[in-house]
Amino acid sequence: MARFNLYQEEQHPSPLQYTWLEFQKNHIAMGGLVCLVLFILITVFCPLLAPFDPNLQKTGNILVPPSWDANGGITHIFGTDGLGRDILSRVLYGCRMTFGISILLVVFALLVGVGLGAIAGMSKGFRSSFLNHTLDSIQAIPTILIAIIIIAILGTGLVNSMWAIVLALIPQFVHQTRDFVRSELSKEYVMAARLDGASKIQLFARSILPNMGETLVMQATLALSISILDISALGFLNLGAQAPSSELGALLSQGIEVAYIAPWNIALPGGALFLMVVSVNIVGDGLRSALKNRLLH
Amino acid sequence: MELFKVEDLIFNNQKQNFWSNTPATYELGPVSFNLKAGETLAIIGGNSSGKSLLAKLLVGLERPNSGRILMNGVEINNADLTSSCHDIRMIFQNSNESLNPGLTLGAILEEPLRLNTKLDTQQRNNLVVKTLRKVGLMSDHQFFYRHMLSDGQRQRVALARALILNPKVVVADEPFAALDPSVRSQAVNLLMQLQKDLGIGFIFISHNLGIVRHISDKVIVMQDGKVIESGKTEVIFTWPKAEYTKKLVDAHQALVNRQGS
Numbered sequence: 001m002a003r004f005n006l007y008q009e010e011q012h013p014s015p016l017q018y019t020w021l022e023f024q025k026n027h028i029a030m031g032g033l034v035c036l037v038l039f040i041l042i043t044v045f046c047p048l049l050a051p052f053d054p055n056l057q058k059t060g061n062i063l064v065p066p067s068w069d070a071n072g073g074i075t076h077i078f079g080t081d082g083l084g085r086d087i088l089s090r091v092l093y094g095c096r097m098t099f100g101i102s103i104l105l106v107v108f109a110l111l112v113g114v115g116l117g118a119i120a121g122m123s124k125g126f127r128s129s130f131l132n133h134t135l136d137s138i139q140a141i142p143t144i145l146i147a148i149i150i151i152a153i154l155g156t157g158l159v160n161s162m163w164a165i166v167l168a169l170i171p172q173f174v175h176q177t178r179d180f181v182r183s184e185l186s187k188e189y190v191m192a193a194r195l196d197g198a199s200k201i202q203l204f205a206r207s208i209l210p211n212m213g214e215t216l217v218m219q220a221t222l223a224l225s226i227s228i229l230d231i232s233a234l235g236f237l238n239l240g241a242q243a244p245s246s247e248l249g250a251l252l253s254q255g256i257e258v259a260y261i262a263p264w265n266i267a268l269p270g271g272a273l274f275l276m277v278v279s280v281n282i283v284g285d286g287l288r289s290a291l292k293n294r295l296l297h
Numbered sequence: 298m299e300l301f302k303v304e305d306l307i308f309n310n311q312k313q314n315f316w317s318n319t320p321a322t323y324e325l326g327p328v329s330f331n332l333k334a335g336e337t338l339a340i341i342g343g344n345s346s347g348k349s350l351l352a353k354l355l356v357g358l359e360r361p362n363s364g365r366i367l368m369n370g371v372e373i374n375n376a377d378l379t380s381s382c383h384d385i386r387m388i389f390q391n392s393n394e395s396l397n398p399g400l401t402l403g404a405i406l407e408e409p410l411r412l413n414t415k416l417d418t419q420q421r422n423n424l425v426v427k428t429l430r431k432v433g434l435m436s437d438h439q440f441f442y443r444h445m446l447s448d449g450q451r452q453r454v455a456l457a458r459a460l461i462l463n464p465k466v467v468v469a470d471e472p473f474a475a476l477d478p479s480v481r482s483q484a485v486n487l488l489m490q491l492q493k494d495l496g497i498g499f500i501f502i503s504h505n506l507g508i509v510r511h512i513s514d515k516v517i518v519m520q521d522g523k524v525i526e527s528g529k530t531e532v533i534f535t536w537p538k539a540e541y542t543k544k545l546v547d548a549h550q551a552l553v554n555r556q557g558s
Contacts, residue, residue, distance in 0.1 A: 012440035015401075188394040192458070195356055195387055196409040206408065210399030295398050295444055 015294070022290035029286020035279035039099050046096040050089040051077075054246045058084035063262045081265050082258045091272050094248040097241070099276060101162060102227040106220055109166050113173020114216070120174065121181025122200050132178050135171035143168040143230050151239050158247070161240035165230050169223045176219045177212070184208045214291045221284025225277045232273055248273050299370075300498050301332040301385075301466045306364035308354055325350055325522040327364065330515070332466065332498040339509040339530070340502045341545065342519035348502045349390075351519070352470045355500065356387040368465065383413050386459040388469040392451040396443045402429075402454055403439030409462055424461065432457045433487060449480035453487070460491065466498040473508060485512060506549040510534055518542045 013021065023029060042049060058080070065072040066079040066087075078087035120131035138146060147164035154160045181204065184190055193207045234240030235249025243250065248269045255265030307326040325347040332338050340348050353359045355366065357373075366373045368384055389395035397405055406425045410416055416424065426436040432453040443451065452472060459467050472488075473481045489512055492499055503509050509516060509530070516533045518526040518541065526539045537543045 012437070188389050188391060189397040191358065192387075192389060192395045193397070193408065195358065197383065197412045198408070202412070207397055207400075210397065213399070295442060 018294045019287075019290050022293045023286055026286045026289065029282055029290075032279045032282030032286065035275060036283050039095060039276055039279065042092055043096045043100045043103075046092050050086075050092045052086040052089045054085065054090045054093040055244055056085060056089075060084070063258065065262075066264050066268075078268050079262070079264050081255065081262070087264065087268055090246040090251055091248075091269055093246040094251050094269055095272055095276065097246065098228055098231055098235075098248045098273070101158075101231055102224055105162060105166050105169065105227045105231075106223045109169035109223060110173055110216070110220055112166075113170045114177045116170070117174040117177025118181060118204050121178040121185070122204060128178075132174060135167075135174060138167055139171045143226065144233060147230065147234055148239060151234075156239050156242065158241045158245070161231065161234040164234075165227050168230075169227060172223065173219060176215055180212055180215050181208055184211065214288055217284060217287050217291060221280060221288075224280050224284070228273070228277055228280070299331040300334045300336075300368070302367040302370075303328060303330050303355070304365045304367070305329055306351075306354060306361050306366070308350065308359065309362045310350075323347075323350075323522060325354070326361075326524075328517075328524055330517060330527060332500065332515075334465070334498055335492060335496045336515065337492065337499040337501060337513040338515045338517065339513035340500065340517045340519060341504070341506065341509055345521070346519040347522040348519055349470050350522075352387065352468050352500070352502055355468050356385050358387075383409070383462050384465040386462060386464040386467050388455050388459050388467060388472045390471045390474060392448070392455040392472075392475070393443070395455055396451060398443050400442075401439060402441050402443075402446075405454070406439070406458055406461055409458065413462060428457045428461045431460065431491065447480075448476055449483065452476060452480075452484050456484075456488065456491075460495070460497075463495075464497060466500065468500045468502075470502045471504065472501075473503070473505065481508075488512070506534075506545065507553070510549075518545070 023033075061076065061080050061084045063082060064076050064080040067074055067077045069079075072079060076086050076088065078091060080086055081090070116131050120128045123131075141149075143165060146168050147161050150164040150167075151157075151160050154163075185208075190203060190207055193203055198206065231240060232247065232249030232252070235245075235247040235251075236253045238250075238253060241247035241250045243254065251269040252266055252273075255262075255269065259266055305327040306329070308324070310323040310325075328351060330338060340351060342348050350359065354361050373385070396402075400408075403422070403425055406428060407421050410421045410424060414421075422439075425439055429436060429438055434450065434453055434457070438446075438450075438454075446454065452475075455472070459469075473484055476484060485508055488499070491497075501509070501513060513530050516527065516530050517524055518533070518539065520541050526533060526537070526542050533542060534546055537546045
């Protein structure tokens with residue numbers, strides 16, 4: 001890139017465009033992004049894409065194999081399950097449920113966690129310590145275990161398992177944010193902003209937050225894959241989403257009853273789950289290095 | 298008429314050590330000096346002589362225990378940075394560290410304007426471009442990030458950041474320490490030119506006696522937090538009184554003579 005141009009350049013790339021340019025260089029991450037966009041499209045346009053109602057039972061079409069099998073038909077591309085429900089529709093609705101809820105949970109945990117972490121990082125003494133360590137006790141126990149405890153108290157259900165996962169995700173955001181804010185506060189550019197007369201909120205929002213992208217993306221990716229796996233794990237254990245629901249974990253647990261005679265009942269939802277987690281991680285990793293490289297070259 | 302006046306500034310820093318009962322104390326001052334518009338004051342002295350601390354006291358990053366700082370005869374209250382007078386601006390030692398890596402230069406320069414003036418976006422942008430031109434950069438540089446610039450350009454941005462609010466006094470903590478000789482002399486000349494044009498008082502902390510002698514009108518020599526000598530630059534360099542100053546000047550002269558021969 002020419003640094004010195006006699007004429008003023010018409011257009012300068014925005015920060016977002018710089019990130020996109022760096023991201024494009026990573027081909028694996030681009031592959032992951034295509035996959036992730038597919039999942040997002042499924043999440044949004046699921047009712048248009050699904051050929052059947054996911055709970056529609058056709059008693060004449062029980063355990064139809066997928067279309068690539070010799071006995072399969074084109075009506076049910078992924079075959080049907082033990083109650084004659086179309087697997088393709090159920091997997092699509094399952095992706096919508098698992099992925100959509102996970103994103104919702106991560107966004108909520110991110111907002112709360114970063115908020116608390118910022119207050120903890122910008123303040124001193126007892127208040128900082130209190131905010132930082134209140135939720136630490138939760139971190140000592142694995143997410144699934146907390147979820148099981150909460151469900152044991154409040155009863156099974158998707159909403160209860162969502163609460164449990166959010167509670168488990170927040171402390172990590174708090175810690176990351178607080179540590180980052182603490183380390184940045186001692187740097188000279190923050191001191192310079194203080195001399196400009198920035199208040200604490202302005203200091204955080206204008207000076208520190210623009211540098212936090214990398215940390216946040218890393219933590220959010222981690223949180224997203226954890227919450228996808230946890231939601232489906234709880235669904236699988238019949239603690240989260242309940243039986244008629246087409247959540248991916250619940251699909252797996254329903255499919256396991258007929259696993260030997262109809263393996264596509266667990267292979268297809270399992271494959272979708274796998275693809276989802278892998279694409280989230282690949283895109284997260286690519287985005288993180290793109291954000292880092294944006295400020296290197 | 299004095300533009301900037303410091304009276305008996307004293308700072309007492311007591312840090313309680315966790316392991317021992319005797320607190321580590323550091324005392325600075327009393328420091329007094331005054332500065333006319335367009336004048337340059339240099340502060341010299343060894344490491345831990347309190348130069349950088351004095352700079353922080355002047356701009357308000359640290360609060361003095363006693364003493365007054367007067368601007369045009371009016372006392373400045375540095376207690377609240379958000380509302381205090383922005384006639385004093387600081388240039389940091391490391392220009393690389395003092396620029397935010399995540400923001401474009403335009404955003405960095407706009408920040409003090411947004412916080413301290415009532416200009417709208419268009420006016421702010423115009424002023425940013427004008428200031429960039431003033432320090433010898435181009436208007437395109439407002440879209441650049443810190444990592445795209447050379448050390449000399451970063452120093453210019455730091456200077457632009459200090460000048461953008463039209464300050465009366467600029468405090469610079471070793472602004473040229475990280476630059477190589479040719480870029481350093483460019484920066485020095487730029488600074489002197491701007492000082493002449495804008496008539497700002499300049500307080501300048503340095504190790505480099507060559508530059509001090511070249512650009513400053515007055516010198517303060519500090520050792521262990523105390524002012525041991527102060528006066529006109531030529532007087533101090535020609536007839537140093539204190540032992541420490543003599544050593545400094547002799548060392549400098551020896552270097553100059555060796556380079557000359």
